[in-house]
Amino acid sequence: MAAGLLCLLVILGGLFPREAFAHxxxxxxxxxxxxxxxxxxxxxxxxxxxxxxxxxxxxxxxxxxxxxxxxxxxxxxxxxxxxxxxxxxxxxxxxxxxxxxxxxxxxxxxxxxxxxxxxxxxxxxxxxxxxxxxxxxxxxxSLGSSGVDGMIQYLARGLWYAAMLGLTGWLLWRRSASGRRLPGDVSAKWTLNLQRFYLVALLFVILTHVEALLGDGGLSQLGSLLTGTGIGISWLVSLGLSLAGFLLLGRAAWLDYAWAASLLAVKALSGHAVTFPPVWASVAADFIHLAAAAVWVGGLAAAAAVYRNRREEFTSFLGRFSRAALWSIIALTVSGVALTLLFLPSLDMIIYTQWGILLLIKIGVVVLVVGTAAFLRYTLKNKRERATAKLYKVDFSFMLVILAVVGVLTYLSPAPPNEPLSWHEMGKSVHMTAEVSPKAPGTNTFKVTVWVLDTLGPPKHVQMNAQYEPKEGEEATLAPIQIPLELQENQEKNWLEGYNMYTYYTQGPYLPLPGKCMLEVRIMDSNDDEAVYKKEFRLY
Missing domain, CATH: 2.60.40.1220 (Immunoglobulin-like)
Structure with missing residues (x-):
């Protein structure tokens, strides 16, 4: 199973980016x-x-x-x-x-x-x-998030999520009727081992991410990172909770619940949710999503404890777990839809962004979990204990797959990045290269390089326009925005024999809005023949 999880991480690392895009x-x-x-x-x-x-x-x-x-x-x-x-x-x-x-x-x-x-x-x-x-x-x-380093970071985050959700969910289930029937020493041992797992996973995440966050600043910036950034503070608080848990957990039910809620709240307050308005809604939805996942993951951990120590109660525990897991899946679905609507400016981004593709994979595995749960309930109803045990193992395997996906998903930006545009067109008598950077809403630099047959002389006119498409459901269309290009003195080598090269440039806020945009370049030569080139792209 561990080998399968590692293979899945390798596959995800290959399918998804060498760079994990931030916001x-x-x-x-x-x-x-x-x-x-x-x-x-x-x-x-x-x-x-x-x-x-x-x-x-x-x-x-x-x-x-x-x-x-x-x-x-x-x-x-x-x-x-x-x-x-x-x-x-x-x-x-x-x-x-x-x-x-x-x-x-x-x-x-x-x-x-x-x-x-x-x-x-x-x-x-x-x-x-x-x-x-x-x-x-x-x-x-994503400094430090490529190649082997990136795979180690993905693995660290996957283990951290597994540890966090397993521990917090276990603290809920150990207080259930079946959990309370476990021998006291067994319950305490499982709690202690899950606490150790979480502490090691947290330290693994910190050690694999701190260098990239410090950049070239080195360890001299470590204090500022830990006390002056949200991620650093969340690490310190999580570490403090983890260490305090060795003294506090198991003393009282309310203390276990409060500790688990605090750990999940720290995570909800230090991830994607804090960057998407309204922040209160994003953080609340993220907390609910984490809590629902903890119920499922912790329930699977509790089922393993019952199977090993109270096998005669395993089937009855799975019956209670399946009912709780159903409500957990409903809460995961509702909160997941809410987070997707809050994170993505447009739902069609799901099908062509890395974050969206991973989300679809996660949804597909959740559908398999629901199907497995249906079969599990059927085998429980018909008292087919061997089939029930096998389906439990299948459900546990799906949990590992989802946690591996989450290890990558949480480090990707839901919205795709804006990347500079470099666009080349070859014509009969005129060639053109247009470059736009950073190709984001706001101020951009625009450069157009034109090659014209040396028998024609310089172009009479070179013009660039940007035409925004109306949003779905809107009829109004913005008039084209003219981008005022100015002829520059060429200092680049002209690599095209038989052609003269001319460079035009400007900088300004000529792409002011996000959305789908058509960039048009019109070039008129000395014979009044006009070449028109168009390129469509989207600004996020």
Whole structure:
């Protein structure tokens, strides 16, 4: 069974991302990535789509020798959606900007990109002067979450969820009629072992995630991470509860219930739910979802304890468990639907996002659980004990599958990330490449490179328009937004013989809204022949 769970994690790691996307997305950079600036900037400012954690963040600017240009610390804006670094007077040359932040739900976000000041050789891929920019930021949403490291992190989270839900659910079931009939030493032993399992799993999660959250800040930032970020505080509180549990659990029923509720509440207050408004509704739905899952997972653990120590009561316990599991599945379904509606801007995202695909897999396994439960009730009714025991094992296996899926699901952003657009079209006499970065609602950089037959001379006109599609059920359509491109002095090598190359650039809030958008580029040559290229994409 353990080997099967490991194989499932490997499969999920292959199907799903090398990068586990966080919620905080870089929506603005000033100056623009890959830009060549006539004058040195006074500061570097980065803007994100949601509030950031205040404990750990930095911007570093390195010169061509790899040395930091300033020891100034980055500062955060009052609304916590941006960070900026004040710079000394920079000499002409090539610089690299590196940044690291933690999003509101506890995921690390970072990246690097070049800047050129003055007459130094421009950054690779840049063909602009006087403030123009390219499109790649090297933005990475999951530092340390690829390859073997990523698989270990997924495994750690899966074990942590199994331990948390198993322990909290067990504390509920041990107080049931069947649980109370277990020998006292057996009940205490199961409680102690589940507590140990949870403590080890929690430490495993912390050890496998702390490096990515610290970034290049190192252990000197550990105190800020643990006391100044939501994820760090949740780790400390969970660790405190875990240690206190060794002294408190088993003394009184109300104490067990309060401890279990507190542990689930800490998780609900430190995950995806805290980043989606209204926060109270998201957190409440998440808590209900966790509590319902704990009833099911803890019930399976209690069934194993009864089977090993009170086998004569195993069948009757499964009867009570199946009734509780039915209400658990109903609560899971209702709260899961609520969370999906709160997390996703549009339900159609389910079918083309990694989070949505995993959710569908999870739903499919839950359907199998419901089917198994129906057969289980049938075998109980007809007193077929051998078949009942086999179905219990099947149900337990499905639990492991769901927990493995959850280990990946909880680290993915429900909404897909906005990624820079690089779009190339080959025509008969005109070729075109359009780049948009970060391709997110708000301020973007737009670059269009045009190749025209050298016999035709420069284009008469190059125009870019953005046309938003109306939302479903809405008749009103926004008029096209014209994006004012300006011709730049080319500094890139023209790789296409027989053609002249022309580069156009602008930066501004010309993609102001989320939604489906049609980008149009119109190029008119000297013979008044017009080439029109269109590209559809979605902004999240």
């Amino acid at each position: 905080a997305i870089l929506t603005g950079t000033d100056p623009a990535p890959n830009s060549t600036l006539a004058q040195a900037p006074e500061q570097i400012k980065l803007t994100f789509n949601e509030p950031l954690e205040e404990g750990v963040y930095y911007i570093r600017v390195l010169d061509q020798s790899g040395a930091k240009v300033t020891d100034n610390a980055a500062e955060m804006t009052k609304d916590r959606t941006g960070i900026f670094l004040r710079l000394p007077k920079l000499e002409d040359g090539l610089y690299v900007v590196s940044y690291h932040v933690i999003s509101g739900d506890g995921h690390p976000v970072g990246g690097s990109y070049p800047l050129t000041v003055g007459k130094a050789a421009p950054a690779a891929g840049s063909g602009e002067t006087g403030g123009t920019g390219g499109t790649s930021t090297g933005h990475n949403h």
